[in-house]
Amino acid sequence: MEPLQLTAEQSPLLFLELLYKLRVRDVMAKDLVTIARSATMRDLKRLMQERKVSGVPVVENKRLYGIVSIEDLIQALEKNRMDAPVSEFMAPNAVTVEENMPLSIVMSYFNKYDYRRFPVLNASNEPVGIITARSINSRLLMELFRELARIENQYVLPVDDNATCYFKTYRIQKADFDNAGKASTEIKNVLRDRGIAAKTIRRVAIAAYELEINLAVHSDGGTLTFRADEDEIQIVSKDQGPGIADVSLAMKEGWTTANEWVKAMGFGAGMGLPNAKRVADEFHIASALGVGTNVTARFILPKAVPTPPASLPTAAVPGA
Amino acid sequence: MKLSELLQAVEAEVLWSDPAHDATDVANVISSDLMSDVLMMDAEQPLLLSSLVSDQSLRTANVVGAVALVVANGKIPPPNMVELAQELGITLARTEMAKFEASVALGKALGR
Numbered sequence: 428m429e430p431l432q433l434t435a436e437q438s439p440l441l442f443l444e445l446l447y448k449l450r451v452r453d454v455m456a457k458d459l460v461t462i463a464r465s466a467t468m469r470d471l472k473r474l475m476q477e478r479k480v481s482g483v484p485v486v487e488n489k490r491l492y493g494i495v496s497i498e499d500l501i502q503a504l505e506k507n508r509m510d511a512p513v514s515e516f517m518a519p520n521a522v523t524v525e526e527n528m529p530l531s532i533v534m535s536y537f538n539k540y541d542y543r544r545f546p547v548l549n550a551s552n553e554p555v556g557i558i559t560a561r562s563i564n565s566r567l568l569m570e571l572f573r574e575l576a577r578i579e580n581q582y583v584l585p586v587d588d589n590a591t592c593y594f595k596t597y598r599i600q601k602a603d604f605d606n607a608g609k610a611s612t613e614i615k616n617v618l619r620d621r622g623i624a625a626k627t628i629r630r631v632a633i634a635a636y637e638l639e640i641n642l643a644v645h646s647d648g649g650t651l652t653f654r655a656d657e658d659e660i661q662i663v664s665k666d667q668g669p670g671i672a673d674v675s676l677a678m679k680e681g682w683t684t685a686n687e688w689v690k691a692m693g694f695g696a697g698m699g700l701p702n703a704k705r706v707a708d709e710f711h712i713a714s715a716l717g718v719g720t721n722v723t724a725r726f727i728l729p730k731a732v733p734t735p736p737a738s739l740p741t742a743a744v745p746g747a
Numbered sequence: 748m749k750l751s752e753l754l755q756a757v758e759a760e761v762l763w764s765d766p767a768h769d770a771t772d773v774a775n776v777i778s779s780d781l782m783s784d785v786l787m788m789d790a791e792q793p794l795l796l797s798s799l800v801s802d803q804s805l806r807t808a809n810v811v812g813a814v815a816l817v818v819a820n821g822k823i824p825p826p827n828m829v830e831l832a833q834e835l836g837i838t839l840a841r842t843e844m845a846k847f848e849a850s851v852a853l854g855k856a857l858g859r
Contacts, residue, residue, distance in 0.1 A: 608806035612835065615809065625812065632810040633786050640803075693782035693799045693807070702787050 445570050446531035451524050454533075454566045455547045455556030461486035462495065464514035468503040471495060471513055482557070484546040485517050489553040491546055493517035523548050526555055530567075533558060576667075580650055593617060593655040599642035604692060607643040611636040614653045614662075621655060627726060630706040631660050634724040637703040638664040644689050646720065660726040671714035678704065678712070748773060748857055750814055750838065753794060756856035757849045759817055759840035762824060763832045771814050776857070778850045782807040796853065798846050800824050802831055809835045819846040 438446075460478045462471055464485055474483060475497065482496040495517040503509055503516055524533050524545045536545060537560065547556040580598050595617075597610035615632040623631075635651065642649045642664055649666025671677045678700050685695025700722070704710040707724035714720035751769040753776075754761060775790035780799045785807050795813040797804050798820040805828060808816045815838035818824055824839060832839035842849050 605802065608803060608810075612806060612809055629810070629812050636806065636810045637786060692801060692803055693780060693797075694803070696781055696783035698783040698787055702783070705787075 441574060442571075443531075445567070445574070446534065447529045449530040449566065449570065450526065451528045451530065451533055451547055451558055452526040452556070454530055454562055455526070455558045456562050457556045459484065459486075459554060459556055461554070462513055463487050464492055464512060464517075466513050467510050468500060468513060468516060469509040472500055472509070475500065482544040482559075484521065484554050484557065485513055486554050491521065491523065491548065491552075491554045493519040494521040494544070494546060496543075521546055523554075524558060525550075530563065534563065591657050593621070594653070596650050596652045597639075599639055599646075599649055599651055601643065601646060601648040603643055607640055608636060610651050610653070611639050617653070618655065618660070623655075623660075623728070627660075627728065631662065631724075631726055633706045634703040634726075635662045637699040638662060638722055638724070640694055641699050641722075642666055644685060644694060649719070658728050658730065660728065662724045664722040665719065667719045668717065670716040670718050671720055672716055674712055674714050677714075750794070753853060753856055754815070754817070754838075754840055756852045757796075757817060757819075757840075757842040757844055759842045762829050762839045762841060764815075764838040764840070765836055768814055768838050773814060774857070776850070776853045777811075777813070778846060778853075780846075785811060794853070796846065796849055798822060800828070802828060805831050805835060805837060805839070808837050814838060815840060817842055817849065819844060819849045 460474065460480050460483055462474060462483045462485055464487060471483060475481065482494060484494050485492040492514070495513050499516040499518070503511060508515070522536065522540050522542060522545055524536065524547055526547050526549050533545065544557055544559045546554050547558055549555045580596055599607065599610065611632055614635045615628055618628045618631060635653065639651050642651060646666035647668045649664060652661075652663040652665070654661045654663075676682050679697070680701045681697040683695050683697030685697075689695035700712065703722070703724055708727045709723075709725035711723045712720070749769065750771045750773050753773055771792070773792060773794050775793040776796055777785055777788055777790055777793045778796040779785050780797050782799070782803055785795065788811070791812070793811065793813050795804070795808045795811075795816045796819055797816065798818065800818055800822045805816055816832070818839075818841040821843045822841065824841060829839060844852065
């Protein structure tokens with residue numbers, strides 16, 4: 428494997444911070460698959476197939492005796508020794524890591540040793556998990572996504588009056604009724620300044636407002652992104668949870684999960700999503716419980732009417 | 748009918764208004780406390796009559812392009828609502844009339 432190039436001088440600070448902040452126990456796979464010393468290599472083959480793992484710590488009575496991998500299994504197959512005990516083929520001195528170690532140290536282990544996995548021990552030297560490149564990748568990606576989303580939300584493109592494209596992301600806090608609607612008001616003003624037709628402004632403002640209220644009422648917080656191009660306008664609402672259990676029900680007029688407090692504010696009649704869909708030219712919603720909800724409402728702007736050729740006679744305008 | 752005439756019809760106390768709006772022609776009234784419903788209605792430049800006193804009634808009025816919000820049932824909008832009305836350029840008024848009475852008065856004034 429190519430050594431990982433992770434030097435403190437070259438890595439962004441945010442990334443280094445992440446590597447020190449994350450501990451082995453945050454990253455390791457906890458559903459540890461183990462095997463006894465006396466089990467046969469054939470048992471190991473079945474276990475690897477069933478549990479879809481390529482390395483198995485050899486554990487008895489919470490004590491780690493070694494590790495046996497798919498390479499060892501190939502050896503046993505080649506030697507036709509599938510009925511031999513695991514203890515014969517395992518690597519008895521497995522390199523282990525401690526669950527409290529920062530991830531940065533473990534990553535250096537992948538360079539230092541030629542192993543693809545390290546069993547994880549707790550303070551009493553009991554095996555509690557296993558760490559692989561895959562478990563590190565998925566956790567790091569998750570953390571990086573989260574961090575990037577946070578940075579993206581803070582970053583607002585400078586507004587250039589002459590720009591053909593306008594883009595802005597608003598952060599909407601959970602249950603923040605004092606500020607809900609501010610983004611939609613601003614969006615409406617931007618569209619007016621861009622000379623968009625009043626009827627279109629109204630439709631965009633309604634969708635933006637419904638989605639903004641939804642973010643405040645139903646989500647754990649999220650973002651409302653507004654994008655205006657020459658030929659279309661887009662409102663995108665994204666949140667990080669809790670997600671909608673049944674999207675087709677949520678799209679049904681009158682279906683609501685809003686509480687009395689929301690209803691007292693004049694909302695929660697179960698019309699928000701259907702109304703946003705009604706005013707939009709295109710409407711997409713995707714949601715998963717525990718993940719979040721993404722909604723996109725698109726508005727197609729009519730093409731600018733081409734100016735008639737100069738040769739056409741112009742009608743006389745009375746009083747002109 | 749001019750906005751100022753409609754406001755007189757419900758004996759409204761005007762809390763903030765843009766003088767330019769007084770002569771605005773208003774032909775539609777939306778009478779509702781449910782902002783979700785207001786957002787569903789297609790009425791050009793309406794006057795919104797509501798007994799819901801909150802920033803959200805003003806924001807809803809703004810989103811649907813209403814020229815004025817009249818608060819019924821004698822309720823008194825707090826000072827921050829008056830500020831928001833000014834920011835949004837929406838005439839804010841209140842009336843002692845109940846919402847039904849105010850609806851009837853506005854309907855009569857509009858010849859409905």
